[in-house]
Amino acid sequence: MSQIPIHTPLLVFEPNNWFLTGKEVNTSLKTIGQLKGVFIDENSRIAMNQDLPVYSVQTFQPSDDSAPGGLSIGNTTIYPGKVGNEFFMTRGHLHAKADRTEFYWGVNGNGLILLMNNDGDCRVEKMFAGSIHYIDRFHAHRVVNTGSVPLSFGACWPSDAGHNYEIIEQLGFTTRVMDSKHGPVLI
Ligand code: PAN
Numbered sequence: 001m002s003q004i005p006i007h008t009p010l011l012v013f014e015p016n017n018w019f020l021t022g023k024e025v026n027t028s029l030k031t032i033g034q035l036k037g038v039f040i041d042e043n044s045r046i047a048m049n050q051d052l053p054v055y056s057v058q059t060f061q062p063s064d065d066s067a068p069g070g071l072s073i074g075n076t077t078i079y080p081g082k083v084g085n086e087f088f089m090t091r092g093h094l095h096a097k098a099d100r101t102e103f104y105w106g107v108n109g110n111g112l113i114l115l116m117n118n119d120g121d122c123r124v125e126k127m128f129a130g131s132i133h134y135i136d137r138f139h140a141h142r143v144v145n146t147g148s149v150p151l152s153f154g155a156c157w158p159s160d161a162g163h164n165y166e167i168i169e170q171l172g173f174t175t176r177v178m179d180s181k182h183g184p185v186l187i
């Protein structure tokens, strides 16, 4: 009989609910009450149930390895919904080390990823189960759920990238995704 042990994997991506499970997975939730200033219609946001979940994020960083060369992996689920006419979305960020890249891949649902460069130009790509998105250096990134079911996507990024949210709080994204009688529109 073989002496070589066979280990269970560190993580499992549950195919039924698109959740990462594993010992050191960190899970956090963003609610309406935590997203002040993110949506254009702040009065509508204030009038909503502040505990309503907008998105959950799961991350795994092997052995707290934030030295260059380490990778982190995550899964984000954005619930369907709107603030006023604006679809639920992530806060969006630039990496603190802005030259760090990232891959996102769609797992469930339908939406859009916004990729904004230093000049404020936004590239918008469709996200769906199976779509793969490369987030290039110096590009802020945000995902919008334009559908009626949860939008889940995976992400893999260098562990030393860090997250800069302040720049988005100050400058915002130049493109927003609103609902209209003709469906989602970019403004
Ligand atoms: C992702 C994001 C995640 C949540 O893991 O952090 O989707 O979006 P916000 O961080 O913008 O709220 C990632 O891009 N990591 O680098």
Ligand code: ZN
Pocket: 093, 095, 102, 141, 157
């Ligand atoms: Zn990122």
